[in-house]
Amino acid sequence: MRLRFAPSPTGYLHVGGARTALFNWLLARQAGGAFVLRVEDTDRDRSRPEHVDAILGGLSWLGIDWDEGPVFQADGLARHRRDAEQLLDAGRAYRDFTAREDFERARDAAVAAGTGTVARLAREMAAAVSPEESHRRAAAGEPFAVRFLVPPGTTEWHDLVHGRMGFDNGEIDDFVILRSDGTPTYNLAVVSDDGAMAITHVVRGDDHISNTPKQILLYEALGAPVPSFGHLPLILGPDGKRLSKRHGARAIEAFEAEGVLPDAMVNFLALLGWSPGTDEELLSRDDLIERFSLERVLKKGAVFDAAKLFWMNGQYIARMGAGEVAAMLRGMLGGVGGAGDDAGRAAVGPGEGGGGAGAGEPGPDAIPLDDAAFERMATALAPRSRTFVEMARLARPYIAPLDGYDAKAARKSWYRDRAGTAELLRAVLDGLASTAWEAEPLEAALRGLAAERGVGAGKIFQPLRLALTGLPASPGIFDVLLILGRERSLRRVGRAIAHIEDDP
Numbered sequence: 001m002r003l004r005f006a007p008s009p010t011g012y013l014h015v016g017g018a019r020t021a022l023f024n025w026l027l028a029r030q031a032g033g034a035f036v037l038r039v040e041d042t043d044r045d046r047s048r049p050e051h052v053d054a055i056l057g058g059l060s061w062l063g064i065d066w067d068e069g070p071v072f073q074a075d076g077l078a079r080h081r082r083d084a085e086q087l088l089d090a091g092r093a094y095r096d097f098t099a100r101e102d103f104e105r106a107r108d109a110a111v112a113a114g115t116g117t118v119a120r121l122a123r124e125m126a127a128a129v130s131p132e133e134s135h136r137r138a139a140a141g142e143p144f145a146v147r148f149l150v151p152p153g154t155t156e157w158h159d160l161v162h163g164r165m166g167f168d169n170g171e172i173d174d175f176v177i178l179r180s181d182g183t184p185t186y187n188l189a190v191v192s193d194d195g196a197m198a199i200t201h202v203v204r205g206d207d208h209i210s211n212t213p214k215q216i217l218l219y220e221a222l223g224a225p226v227p228s229f230g231h232l233p234l235i236l237g238p239d240g241k242r243l244s245k246r247h248g249a250r251a252i253e254a255f256e257a258e259g260v261l262p263d264a265m266v267n268f269l270a271l272l273g274w275s276p277g278t279d280e281e282l283l284s285r286d287d288l289i290e291r292f293s294l295e296r297v298l299k300k301g302a303v304f305d306a307a308k309l310f311w312m313n314g315q316y317i318a319r320m321g322a323g324e325v326a327a328m329l330r331g332m333l334g335g336v337g338g339a340g341d342d343a344g345r346a347a348v349g350p351g352e353g354g355g356g357a358g359a360g361e362p363g364p365d366a367i368p369l370d371d372a373a374f375e376r377m378a379t380a381l382a383p384r385s386r387t388f389v390e391m392a393r394l395a396r397p398y399i400a401p402l403d404g405y406d407a408k409a410a411r412k413s414w415y416r417d418r419a420g421t422a423e424l425l426r427a428v429l430d431g432l433a434s435t436a437w438e439a440e441p442l443e444a445a446l447r448g449l450a451a452e453r454g455v456g457a458g459k460i461f462q463p464l465r466l467a468l469t470g471l472p473a474s475p476g477i478f479d480v481l482l483i484l485g486r487e488r489s490l491r492r493v494g495r496a497i498a499h500i501e502d503d504p
């Protein structure tokens, strides 16, 4: 099997293109065939080198490697012209000297008159020019387009997704294959290239279905073998309409920037229109290569659900080893353990004080955590994070000074009884000061304190959590204490007491 991905570099690699590339790649890898990359850059005005870079970069990020290419379609211009000439010589195409405006005027008149001859209008107009005259005018340098002479009959194929498909040739107009400036149209270029690259299977979006009969007719007229075709369902937004930017039809790069992992993205893209036939959702690359098949591709639209992508990404994070999570988080924070450098700050984003009162924690921006504490933090945050970007944000209270207390949480668990809370936290401070800094003694100390005072443990954990992290939610309180370490924990509790007592 020889498959290809043939993007036009008129935009970035988006979800639909990435899915087309992935399905072709999966089929090639499964069959031990070839996956060829062809850049369809014949539209000189709209093609941009930065889009080529973005497409190649997006594929590389996804781990979709190609065996041949990138081949640039524009390099095949001479062959495209030769193929058009072959069709002219064989009488399967004709020169059309009609100026565009003249054609459009005649077409509008035919539509207004309801004569129903629009599909053959170009042919009727060209018939006024004899073959000799056509030669003479071409030789004299008069510009002309080349149109394919659509034969009578029907064009059918067995679509690998949709099954039998067919078009009545009478519905297909004599389409242009070579423009008057000598450039090929999409249908000629694609057939010429797929033929030259010996492509056996063309798998692409449903939006190309109406091109397929034209392309099959061209293969046949050129005497080239016709590849198999499979058309993938459109990707829809949650509202059932064609996926738009609003729904997440962003460049693949944007998902990378949001912290989506390539394996999760590949898994998610694979399920956009394909299902393994069970309710399994987490499938590795190897699983996908083994189990993918076009027979299990949906015929109707596939719905893009961004929430599912982020859920899936969280599942991938949850399955990573502690060391790997820590390394990824370090990378996200800018290659250092703390958030002090610019890269770390950028990844972490604005502080989370939420308008709360300042914690007034002095000192350098970055708080160095030792490797064990950093790994403990990463492990504790992993189940709470759908992406590493989110994890970096959640890590902030542990790697940078507190820049405030969540105002709502402070009202709820501190300010209702300022004196009582300050007294409670003072008891916590005393208790912890004499406790060994390990999970079990810390737990025994805090639970003992709760029992002693006849309150539920939560009555202690919540005000303490706010003192330690500035937030109403965090990993388990013992994890928090161990990540921050004795000195910083005690200092933060002391500072919280001062803040609470400092009645505004």
Ligand code: GLU
Pocket (backbone or CB within 6 Å): 006, 007, 008, 040, 190, 203, 204, 208
């Ligand atoms: N260049 C075309 C596109 O980006 C794809 C052509 C094809 O796959 O046949 O839509």
